[in-house]
Amino acid sequence: MGAFNPSALFARLAVSMRLWGLGLAMVGVMLSPAVAQGPQPAGPGVAAPPTAASEPTGSLSAAPLASGQAVAAPTITLGPEAAPMTEEPVLEARLLKLSEELRCLVCQNESLASSRAELADDLRREVRDLLREGKSDQAVKDFLVERYGDFVLYRPELKPLTWLLWFGPFVLLLGAVAGLGWYLRQRRQLADTAPALSDAERARVDQWLKD
């Protein structure tokens, strides 16, 4: 192995290129519906900004148009755009993100974002007020930890108590990889230094293989 063989290499290249083309074509087919749909707004779970429903219709006629009809042509025939549940979408988005990291204290392992328990409603209200006051995410978390302890955080804070938790898997991986390397090397050494079979032993091996 290792000798440079142009024709063999070329043959392989040809196969590879055909496969490359086939692969791209497959991917193109798979994604074509996505292309047809056009660009989507990015970001998980972000409520889109309020539409024309909450904005004045401006210079259009004084006759009361259903809000939203100032938007592009197709929606005129469909109906008024529904208003978002919240008046403060940016704040609510922040609340959602933050409350996904907080635990509902009275539920069976649910986040504050998804729980419908009464205490969860109260805590979300509290967090909302704190966010309105301009507190940072960390300040909100500190507020809750002061009153309820570390239990309320789903992402454990990095401190000596949680070093094992956060670094453990990584350390284990390094150890396992090192162990693997050591094991492989040990095997090779063992194989290299194994004594050659004597003739008598060779005869016995042949006998065993025949059985």
Add this chain to the structure above:
Amino acid sequence: MLAELGHFALILALLVACVQATLPLWGAWREIAAWQALARPAAFAQFGLVALSFAALTACFVNNDFSVSYVAQHSNSLLPTVYRVAAVWGGHEGSLLLWVLMLALWTAAVAAFSFSLPQAMVARVVGVLGWVSVGFLLFILALSNPFERLLPAAADGRDLNPLLQDPGLIIHPPMLYMGYVGFSVAFAFAIAALMAGRLDAAWARWSRPWTVVAWLFMTFGIGLGSWWAYYELGWGGWWFWDPVENASLMPWLVGTALIHSLMASDKRGNFKAWTVLLSISAFSLSLLGTFLVRSGVLTSVHAFATDPKRGVFILMFLAVVVGFSLTLYAWRMPKVRMGQAVSLLSRETLLLANSVLLVVACAAVLLGTIYPLVIDALNLGKLSVGPQYFNAVFVPLMVPLLVIMVPGTVVRWRESQWSELLLRLRWVALAALGVGLAAPALAGEWSIGAAFGFFLAAWVVLGSVQHMVLRWRQPGQIGAAYWGMQCAHIGLAVVVAGITGVKSYEVERDVRMGVGDVVTIEPYAFRLQGMSEVKGPNYRAVRADVEVLKNGQPIDRLYPEKRRYFSTAMPMTEAAIDTGFMRDLYVSLGDPIDGPTPQWSMRVYYKPFVPWIWAGVLLMVLGGGLAAVDRRYRAASPRTETMPTGVAPQGGA
């Protein structure tokens, strides 16, 4: 009467299991053929008795026998018949009976399909499975009897939890338990081989198809659970790193490592110690999962109602079974001859790397799941470990796994050359890079996370395609196992693409809608046409009629509901989903809002790529199925080696 019959059948099953667990093993040790031969009939008898018991309990449910305490707790006269049957496994006692039924089924299957195995081996395997049966039957009869009477009988039952009144309950637990319990067969094979002192390629060859079938059921069960949570809970999440979910993921991870390691042990006689350890671990994790879910040590939405005595019993059972196995392992393994040496770049090494990554991932999940318990037990406080931890730790471990999947199928056994590998794979790499860079731009906004995810998925898919094309051109027959492997690998890649896509591009709109209002998520629009009240067999619901349009043209009608079951005060959301090849449109109805005009809170989701997650899981299951039916597994057993001098070979044939 039926309940007593079922109870009696269980007691008989326990007695049979005791016989099954002792005489064949003794017979194998002392070479008494007649006692070895007891294994098969015992297995069949036990299956018959447990099935009878299960049938009796099912009949109690179907007949609305509320004098049986378990039926009164989990059923109701208004419950539709199909859910009355599913309710059998809706609670702790019944689900344990289902577990035991699965175990009896697997044992009987091993007894039935093992005629090419030496009798002593069958005796040992069935005997070990008998020990597990004894443990569980004892547990049921002593601490979790589903046939206990409630006297005086209840007038009507408390009803099945509305969240469980769903087709998901009909199929998810049975499939999942088939997987959990199926790993006991690989376990039994490993223990039997350790007992016999014979750890050769034959053991691995025999063990493989059983392990692959268990794995595919486990995959299916986990996928079903995830899908069920997705459509049932109302906000489209599908994995929460909940302790019970982790309890099923851990055996799956080790099971995946096991099927790959068995391959090396089967084909090359390598890694015996490691494969045996993985076989023991997979089932041990199943048992650990049982403990975590039913003992009350961890809080979870899925956890069954608990009782400290039950926790103690399961822990003791776990300690005995696993402790014994690992002791046997430590005692026997030093005497087994090790395999050959291999070079640093070889299929063996990559398979070992696969094992390492999966086992470390499993260890990470275990660490995160029990860390709160450990900290609490040490009186160091109370903390929570949630999805943020698991995602941060698990995802980076999966990346190298996906990367080595492709070279893993390309490199040769024993020794391979870097130059050859790079030469073969560089176009795949470049093409995958191209897809990774291009796909996010086509699907929406470009992000490095999405690019990386799509790159990894494309890498595996294109690598598999290349491999299949090249293999097709070569002479020689291609077994089903080969197609199974490629199918499963591609399935995993599709799941990865699905997860990447939905996490990067999903859109949620939380709105208030009156009749006629529209929610727009380009190019789709959702218009509320009207609201109505509907009555179900055991609930009353408010139903929304939502028209879905694409580019102004109607494409579907969705009917999300908010149900109130008569039995509980709990309102329940039934989301409505329009599924397409590339995306799901998900609508969830909330509460009515006070105001001048009637309005309801609604959540509308656009979830691209989500169907790929379920499709990928199905591909993995299909792959497992193909691998399991390969003709090689139905051939006669290969020549076996015996132990080196110092340990007398045991057992017949």
Add this chain to the structure above:
Amino acid sequence: MKKFLIPLVLFFGLVIFLALGLQRDPQAIPSPLVDKPAPAFSLPTLDPAAGAFSPAEMQGRVWLLNVWATWCVACRQEHPLLVDFAQRHQVPIVGMSYKEIQPQDVQAQGMDANAKLQFARERSQVWLSRYGNPYVLSVIDLDGRVGIQYGVYGVPETYVIDKQGVIRYKAVGEVTPAILASKVLPLIQKLNAS
């Protein structure tokens, strides 16, 4: 060889932790407010004539703060114990009526703040006259905000607060005779002595 024993050793370590875990309650949250000053507040009491109450008024005395509500079943079960305690000992108990008005109280939903307060007062007073009143006074926390300041996550909960206004102990759930005897009373004696 020794290395084959490693899995067994690790496993037994795991079993020990699981056994220890069986004796713990995974849902019980210890309070981080122990040995910290009791958060200040100013809340109306059950008596419409009296002004607002604030914990500073209890400075110099050891006292108990008991979080309760009329809709709470466990509160009714612990109530005789509290009544008995109040009669027997010189330790004042301040009640905190927590979220007395619940979502299912439909008649209260349309009311304004004063009307809601009055509704809560009346219902609480009826309940106390029926089951006994161990409280020197009872404040009303209708929206639960003060409860959050105190780390309340359920009812009933009881705090032991010392002469300097520092929380020294929190009992979550019903106060039982065992808890009273083993934890609360010895602590109160110790705090009174200092």
